Amino acid sequence: MRKVILTCENISKRFGSIQALNKVSFELYKGEVLGLVGDNAAGKSTLLKIIAGYYRPDEGEIYLDGERVEFNSPLEARLKGVEMIYQDLMLAPNLGVVDNIFLGREVKRAAFLLDRRKMRERATEILSMLGGKDIPLTSKVFNLSGGQQQIVAIGRVFAVYR
Known part of the structure; x- marks a missing residue:
């Protein structure tokens, strides 16, 4: 059913x-x-x-x-798991892939310390799930193709949901 x-x-x-x-x-x-x-x-x-x-x-x-x-x-x-992705992807072109995926959703170890290892691991999982495992995590978003940028934007939705 x-x-x-x-x-x-x-x-x-x-x-x-x-x-x-x-x-x-x-x-x-x-x-x-x-x-x-x-x-x-x-x-x-x-x-x-x-x-x-x-x-x-x-x-x-x-x-x-x-x-x-x-x-x-x-x-x-x-x-509640509902989010909208706009045609204008609203990415930060001068930031890297991981930073864009977690922008405003950062994983923290302590009050102000980011857990970059967990963010990289989760970004790898997210990109693989979305067919973007070939996207280098260290790339600046402006260096990515339009399709790769879309994958990063969609990946932001999954940054907080498991």
Whole structure:
């Protein structure tokens, strides 16, 4: 039996007089790839920003693994395993691969000491999982191809989840 991991029920959102979303409902199943297709200003980004905690819906409910959730911020969503990756990858080009993966998510040994060994080990695991095991950990991001940069950006999502 297929497992539903995300349910959106009757999600609506207005920005002043503009109806961005009107009772959008769908289910996402584990292992499924779901495409959102629509014209410019159709509400695709608005829907994703609601799911990721950037906006609150005016109406409707969101369920993760069957549990109703209400996110007041992207951090709350991230702590539940929901994160958004933008077309602009928001990487720091002059930093290395490991530093980009853990930027804002650093692993610490003590209050202010980074555990660089653990960060390198985890970065290696993450890159291998995403098909980027050939990406040198010591490379500056600006030296990577566009596809490799995408892998690093996606890897940031996994930096805090095991």
